[in-house]
Amino acid sequence: MTKKRDPLEVIGCAKGYSHEELIKNIHRHSRYSPEIERQIITIPEAILRNSGTQMAKKINKMMREVFTEAYRAKQFTRTEINNRGVLFGIVSLKHNVLDLVLVYFHERWPQCVICLYNEQTRETWIIDEKGAIRQFHQPLKKVVENISRDRRIVPYFEDIQFSGEEIFETLYKSQFIAERENKQYFKKMIPDCCFELPGMKNGVEKRFRNKKINEFL
Amino acid sequence: MPSTLEKIRILGENSKYDICASTASSRTEKYPGLFGDPKKTIGNTVSAGICHSYTPDGRCMSLFKTLYTNKCIYNCKYCFSHSCKHKVSFTPEEYARTFMKLYSMNVVEGVFISSAICGSADQTTEEMLEAIRLLRFKYNFGGYIHFKCLPGVSQSLLKDAISMSDRISINSEASTKEFLSEIAEQKDFYNDIITRQRWLKQIRIKHNEEALKAMNDLKADNKLEEQEKMIKERRSDGYKKFRWDGAPILNCGQTTQFVVGAAEEETDLDLLKRIDWGYRKIDLRRAYFSSFIPIKGTPLGSKQAAPLEREHRLYQSDWLMRIYHFKLKDLEGVVTEEGNLPKGDPKIHLAKEYFKHHKRVNPNEASYQELLRVPGIGPISAKRIINLRTQKFVFKRRQDLRAVGVVLKRADPYILIDGHSQTTLHHFSNEDYMETQIKEFYC
Incomplete structure (x- = not known):
């Protein structure tokens, strides 16, 4: 029925x-x-x-x-992972939604501990493998160190311990089709306010545009 | 030996004209154990559709989209690989590691793996599959994978690709054999492309039927019948009734891509006929169109680029066929003598044609299909109208329609509310209408 x-x-x-x-x-x-x-x-x-x-x-x-x-x-938080399976990043959230973001990352990395530091409240929240959320009034680095201490090295996380920023920048640049440039559409997809987010402040997307103008000058 | 960065730069640039949009997959929700214990796998496709970056042309960049290799035995006239002097290839391990790194940075959502044909289609596919296998079983990646099938690949490899991917696609490039041979003379349209597309449908249906029967949980919940119905049932026009049928494998179906404007005399109608065939015969999930852009150093380097507007009209028409259930016959009625779509929104052209012979639509009486004929009313607002009517709601004001999401500036010329229609600018250019209005005013 x-x-x-x-x-x-x-x-x-x-x-x-x-x-x-x-x-x-x-x-x-x-x-x-x-x-x-x-x-x-x-x-x-x-x-x-x-x-x-x-x-x-x-x-x-x-x-x-x-x-x-x-x-x-969820879109624009840029994270890093260490060889002991601790995924960490920085967010800047006005509203109380950090648990939703943590759950999103937990579903993607269920065997990892996720640590997110909120710039606004200066707190670090973590979600463990079982989905339990805890909060610490400590900086991100310290929390990540404390958690990593008791965890063993995971081989396939050890495999990806290299800098990915340059890789992403190269990939990002390679996908651009000059004939299709559409500034308005780009602005609609990444509004200016998004460039204030911690993951985007120095993001590839912004650097790429700036570089172009500098090269021109 | 080129570095990984250099390979990404070259192979990424070579694949930039390949189009992919969706990262949506219903797999994980219904079949969480498809690639092992979900608690041990990395990646998720349930809350898909999240884009982590956009290129300066506004296109979403949510997948790790590069070629596997750009060494190619074919000489397609429009293709980037044709002019690229640096020939490079990933190794499976390098490809998998690079992707996992990007995934851990939360900058991509999944994989789009495509390739030129190095040696033979089977040889290259084997290597691509090896990279996917490493992702699935070494790095335990359970997220979205779009596998680009190479023309002429063997059936056994196709089966392997299907079992590990969420979506698979074979580029048709052109609508008919003649047009394909004009731009890629070495490719055999029927053997390399159409036959492979038919295989994909057969393998998927056969495998899904077997898999469904083996699923005890579905039997227990009496959901088996429902699932089988979703896989098999078709609309009267031969299109699949359910777009997402929740099938255990390849549940994002197969797609295809066309290069618009590369073949000299290929028209929009030719392309629409081909995708209509695709929806009816091979369960195509959707088609992508890429306007031809000339690349220096290729045989078509001096040819004029196809207008992006043409690509846009084709997407609009495809949407009308796929989502609004308009028939190809309807669209044939609005194309120009040359066989191309006219300027402007195809739905408005269709409405102008339709309302020449039909009365304006009364939202309190019209059927769902009639409502869909009106520009400014889409499937969601049409459903809302029908839904409200079943609860004896009467639309008396234009604002009532606006509240359910109708775009009045488009819909006004074609709708009648409470026996009245809204006067539009179009009426003022109509002399008969103006005469009657003036007479009424003085009377």
Whole structure:
């Protein structure tokens, strides 16, 4: 038997959020207040999903900000791995979404310990092989050292202990088709704000553009 | 001996005209153990679609996309390898290690492995497979792999490639034998390409049917029937009913790529006919189009580049056939005398043609297919409209349609709400309409 659908349910990428999703995640926003949570409960779900009122619109905007930040962190966090299977990187998150980013990396590297340092809160969060999350008020380097001390060397992580930055830069440059250059589209895909993220501050994408102008001059 | 960096520079540049977009795969969600215990494998394709970088042309760069080698026995007139003086090859270990390094940096999401043909198709494919094997079984990589099948490869190697990849593709390059021989005279269109595409479909269906029967968990949940239905069921026009059928192997299906504008007289209609055949006969998941760009030093180096707009129109038309379920016959009605798509959005041309003989659409009565005919209404908004109607919702205002995602500036000329239509600029150029309006005003 097919499940009966809410008539106002929006399908696809703009499907909006259910009451449950909103209540579960709204606290992640940096401007969260209990009043907003009370409002969510009073507004009907159909109105929330379709941004039917100003309040509903505001709530949806807050949720979008939260998930966009998490998505950007998944996209543009640049990580390193050591020979003992500790993957680490730096993020800069305004909202409380570090656990979502950690889970993303944990699914990709289930046998590794993931350490992410949040520049905004100056905390290092880790997720271990079992999926347990812990937080430390210590710099990233120290946490990585402490964790690595008790772990043995893994041969296939040992194999990839070389600098990859130049490799990525070469690959990135090689893929560019000058005839198709489209600055507007590029800006849409990597908005300026993304170049403020720790992984992108000195990123290949930015360097590549700058170099081109310098060469021209 | 060239360094790895030098190889990436040369082979990356040689592969830049190959197109790939998706990294989506439903494999891991349904069949987590396909490449061993998921807790021990690296990589994931569940939350795929994340792009980690974009080139200055705005294209997503989410895959490690290079050729395996650029030493080639063929002399295709449009091809980069033809003019490249530096001939290099990766070794399987070098390829796998380099990719794993990039993956650990979170700059790529998966692999796109393609190659020129060094020695023979089988010899090169063997080496490419060795690199993939190392990734899958030495480095335990369980993420996305797109394998580019070489023309003329043997069936046994194709089976191996299918069993280890998420997506496989064979470049058709041209729509017919004549056009292919014009740009790549050494390739045999039917034997090297079409036959291989048919094999891919056969191997996949046979393997998936066997694999499904062996899956006890599906039997227990009574999901087997549903899965088989998804693999076999077809629409009335012969296209697959379900795009993602959750098949155990090669669940991203096969794709193909065309070089648009390289063959002198090849038209858009020829290309559309070929992809329509592909959707019906070989379960093509999608087609990619790459506008021809002349490369210095190749026999076609002095030929004019094909306009990027042409590529864009072909993608739009492909979308209409694949997602909107428009028929090839419909598109044939709007192409120009030369057989090319006219300037402007093909859906608007189709709507102009269709609404010459049909009344405007009333969203409170129209069927799903009729709604899809209206520019500004896509499958999602059409579904929302039908969904709301089943709950006795009546569309009385244009804003109601806007709320469900209809783009009114496009849809206005073709829709009727509460018996009225929105006046558009088009009406003011219509003399009969203006006369009746003036008469009404003075009366």
